[in-house]
Amino acid sequence: MASATGRSASDDIKAIESSPYGKPGEVISETTAPTGTLSITDEEILPSGERTMTLNMGPQHPSTHGVMRVLLKLDGEMIVECDPVIGYLHRGTEKLGEIKRYAQITPWTDRTDYVSAPLNNLGYVLAVEKLCGIEAPERAQYWRVIMGELARIASHLVWLGTHALDIGALSMSLYCFREREIILDIFETFCGARLTTNMMEIGGFSRPLPDGLVEQVRNFVRIFPERQKEYDALLTANPIWMARTKGVGIISPEAAISYSLTGACLRGSGINYDVRKAEPYLVYDRLDFEVPLGEHGDTFDRYLVRMEEMRQSIRIIDQALNHVEKMDTPLMAWDSPYVIPPHKGTMTTAEDMQRHFIWTIKGFNPPVGEVWQSIEQSKGELGYYIVSDGGPMPYRFRIRTPDFVNLQVLPHMAQGAMLADAVALIGTIDIVLGSVDR
């Protein structure tokens, strides 16, 4: 009887009779059993006679958080050598910065580290303000702090979710992205965009704050500590989590300084360097917060440092909101020639429209000179270096991204580690490949 697939029952019987496993019901003796071709001895592991094997991890590996390739030389399960290969997402942001006017570069900084875009904007506008010698009003500075700290929490939530996902705690990513959604809603209320926000402007904020923003942020500050206790309960004392992170990827303080690490990678090794404390920008010197430090410099310590940073961020947001809630001063340094003219009046009076139009088309000419501005981004120290020749576009626009520099330490950490820990090591550096490759 022919079946629907065109194969008859007799075909199946023939296939069974010709199989090396014998006919149904036949007793397979030692002699008729098929022998496998896999035989591994210690002397000769690979056909080439070598003991080590090269494994190519990525560039489309989900645990590399983007497009990064890691060449691993393995001896059994142990990593002998590790070589990260980057550049798959290189878009030439620094070259593009040289042909854009100062106000046009802000959206490009969103695209470098796209999970904490407001902080990238912040570093850039602070650098331009330093170059021009202007300062945003106090109220705008407080709002910059609030939005920056929210972005830090959002970035840490993405890190925590994906890091735990790599190691095997699948449900963490769901909880983390649930809270990140609230932050993105706040960003949407504030500026209309969720991911690439283009939020900060040179000189402050040119538009009034939307209604209900303070309540939204207050709501987040109220519910987030409760939610973070859930993460703690799921991970911190979890035996599997501890087994996968404790003693993995240890960086000594000397190595951390030598590799120019910043952020939680440096503070996890016990070195007290936070740009917000060391060189206070905005109003961080008026806010009360602490810098968490690790002891052992391993993956678990860096996890604890980042968890504590989120709690400190909530403290900062709470204080800044208390300061700024009743404030009714302007949000923009309107007197300066370097800031965008007011939108108000552009549709009714010709002069206002001309001023606005010319500023937008021609830009402005900052003084000749060069500045460096670094801020504490979620992943470490983010530095902008701008060389101005007096023209409307930067002569040189340099972004020192933290994760590009931090990623160098991966071969140092991975040497002698297990293959299964490679994903934990990549996750603990907290990289975003858009920021690494720029």
Next chain:
Amino acid sequence: MSDGTSRDTHNQNQDGTIGADHSPETTRANRPGETYVGSSPATDTDQRSEGAAHVQELKPETDDAGWGRDLFFAEDLQQHPAVRVLNEQLPDAILDVIRFRNETTIHVRPELYREACRVLRDDQRVELNFLTDVTAVDMLRLRTSPRFDVVAMLYSLRNRVRLRIKAGVNDGQSLPSLVPLWNGANWLEREVYDMFGIIFEGHPNLTRILLPDDWDEGHPLRKDYPVRGWKEFPVYNTERTVPRLRTRWTGRGV
């Protein structure tokens, strides 16, 4: 050495870089509810307590020996501690000192670039022990020679001050690498080589990093490199497939 988990084999390796002492008694996670905040938690029994030497108090504003932190921001640039130290130990190194927006830049001779950085790192009076950044600027449109400025940003973790070291090199001229001083200079100098074509002598692996290994179009951040590259790219969609709309106002297409 270990707490008896599956990390046993992992902790015992040759160089001792992997393998921390996480005995169950000292594990913080076994004491839930305890806040993990502190300035310097390293104890005497910690095997890496020497690392705590980097966590120190700020230097006082005025020092007995005249090496206070405020001198880094003094009006007189010759009073800057880094300038004084370099003048003392490498008398010919400094070419120029510039202050702009409270940031100090020291131009040094290219052949003494690494030595100057080594002196500034090791001297206890300035202790610029942290390399923040290495980059370069193509000065093609601003001056004739030297063509490039290699910029190293140094930072002092104890004094909390920054310093910019600049060394000018021409095209084809090489510069001593900073990798013997800081491992972190490795990728930063590879990026400078990739983007500007500046050779760093003594670099262990000076290859392209962000661009592909077989990139044959030169170094993109040079000023004579066009933004769209040297290659001709095919241009698509030059012919209009949909006729233009005529607007009522202008009478021509929009």
